[in-house]
Amino acid sequence: MSNRHSFISLIFIIASHTCLAQTDSASFKVDSAPTFPDPPAGFDVQQSNIPHGKLTPVQYASKTLGKLRQMSVYTPPGYSSATKYPVLYLLHGLGEDYRQWTEWCQADNILDNLIAEGKIQPIVMVFPNCDSKLTVTDTSKASRSGRADGFAGYGKPFQEDLLKDIIPYIDSHYSTYSDREHRAIAGLSMGGGQSLNIGLYNLGIFAYIGGFSSAPNTNQFGGIYTNVELVPDIKAAREKIKLLWIACGNKDGLWGVSQQVHRFLREKGISHVWSVDTHAHDNIEWDNNLYWFSQRIFKTDKTK
Numbered sequence: 001m002s003n004r005h006s007f008i009s010l011i012f013i014i015a016s017h018t019c020l021a022q023t024d025s026a027s028f029k030v031d032s033a034p035t036f037p038d039p040p041a042g043f044d045v046q047q048s049n050i051p052h053g054k055l056t057p058v059q060y061a062s063k064t065l066g067k068l069r070q071m072s073v074y075t076p077p078g079y080s081s082a083t084k085y086p087v088l089y090l091l092h093g094l095g096e097d098y099r100q101w102t103e104w105c106q107a108d109n110i111l112d113n114l115i116a117e118g119k120i121q122p123i124v125m126v127f128p129n130c131d132s133k134l135t136v137t138d139t140s141k142a143s144r145s146g147r148a149d150g151f152a153g154y155g156k157p158f159q160e161d162l163l164k165d166i167i168p169y170i171d172s173h174y175s176t177y178s179d180r181e182h183r184a185i186a187g188l189s190m191g192g193g194q195s196l197n198i199g200l201y202n203l204g205i206f207a208y209i210g211g212f213s214s215a216p217n218t219n220q221f222g223g224i225y226t227n228v229e230l231v232p233d234i235k236a237a238r239e240k241i242k243l244l245w246i247a248c249g250n251k252d253g254l255w256g257v258s259q260q261v262h263r264f265l266r267e268k269g270i271s272h273v274w275s276v277d278t279h280a281h282d283n284i285e286w287d288n289n290l291y292w293f294s295q296r297i298f299k300t301d302k303t304k
Contacts, residue, residue: 031259032250035275039291043113044106050116051077055108059136060169064160068136069129071098071166073174074108076115076122081175085124086182086298088208089162090290091191094215097134098127105188105283110290120294124176128166130191132158159198163205184297186210186245188286189254193217196261200231203240208297210245212289213281214257221260230264237270243296244272247289249279 046052053076062069076085090107092100101107107125114120171178185206187195192214199209200219216222220230231237237244244265248258262274275292279285 031262031274032255032276034250034277035273036277036288036292038277039288043291044110044287045113046106046109047113047116050112052112053077053108053115054079055102058169058173060165062161062165064164065132065157069134069161069165070136071126071128072102073127073170074102074111074125075174076124077112078122079124079175083122084175084177084182085122086184087124087126087170087174087176088184088186088294088297089126089128089166089195091128091130091185091187091194093187093189093191097131098129100188101127101286105286105290107287107290110287111294114291114294121298123294123298124170124174126166126170128158128162130158130187130194132161158194162198163202167205180205180207180240181242182207182298184208184210184243186212186290186293188212189281190215190217192247193219193222193257196230197228200237203233203236207240207242208245209241209243210247210289210293211258211261212245212247212286212293213249213252213254214246214261215254216257218257218261221264222257230261231268231270234268234270237268241271243293244270245275245289245293245296246272247275247277247285247293249277249281249285251278251280252285254281 053074055072055074057070057072059068059070090101092098111125115122170176183206185195185199192211194217195209196211196214197219199206211218216224219228220226246258246262248255265272275289277285277288
């Protein structure tokens with residue numbers, strides 16, 4: 001096993017023991033009942049009889065990080081510069097890169113199918129490199145850092161790259177709405193923690209926030225950075241958030257992170273969806289939650 005994979009494994013083994021120790025059997029039983037049914041068969045499989053969106057690798061110059069970086073952008077079927085689209089930023093996990101959501105998970109297939117069924121409106125999806133050490137030439141697993149820059153705390157320095165470089169690039173190169181009501185952020189594992197950390201501190205930028213199987217980088221409850229508040233402004237969170245999605249499979253070793261976030265939000269009276277299923281820390285869990293989460297964001301009269 002490589003040093004990088006050994007380090008990743010060590011982080012999650014330690015975190016899993018910590019989280020499980022904080023979760024007694026009684027509270028687990030109360031919180032672990034599945035919230036939604038499993039999505040229908042084939043929900044994340046590419047269908048040959050429907051239009052498909054386009055997935056494009058995009059290079060951009062990050063002034064914040066001083067390097068050339070890469071991400072991928074999904075534009076929906078029928079994308080036109082004459083139409084404005086809402087944007088969902090999807091963040092990947094530790095030791096992976098922008099391709100995780102479309103190569104291990106099936107985010108593009110999920111949205112294609114939901115759009116074809118009329119369950120969601122066409123949207124743009126952006127898959128950034130959430131490890132700020134990665135450059136445009138870092139495409140192999142061997143080049144990805146074991147502990148991503150941006151893993152900790154507020155998500156810095158990746159947060160700065162996202163807010164100051166990636167979002168402005170998307171809004172200037174694609175036909176997108178640039179207001180908070182049309183912008184969402186969600187992620188899996190490390191990206192789940194980053195999404196909560198960044199989203200909850202930037203409610204003027206994101207109205208929809210989702211953490212799927214959030215990792216130990218989650219502010220306050222992740223077990224690594226417990227001295228940083230999860231929600232800096234309780235009143236603003238109650239008033240401004242249109243959707244806050246906290247998800248975890250009840251077989252996930254990191255269950256305790258999400259459970260503590262859920263219980264804290266409930267105690268503070270912050271409306272949120274507590275999405276539980278019977279899966280573990282895997283692509284099935286993340287595809288399932290993207291399926292349900294994407295149907296709750298950017299609601300219009302046609303997609304209710």
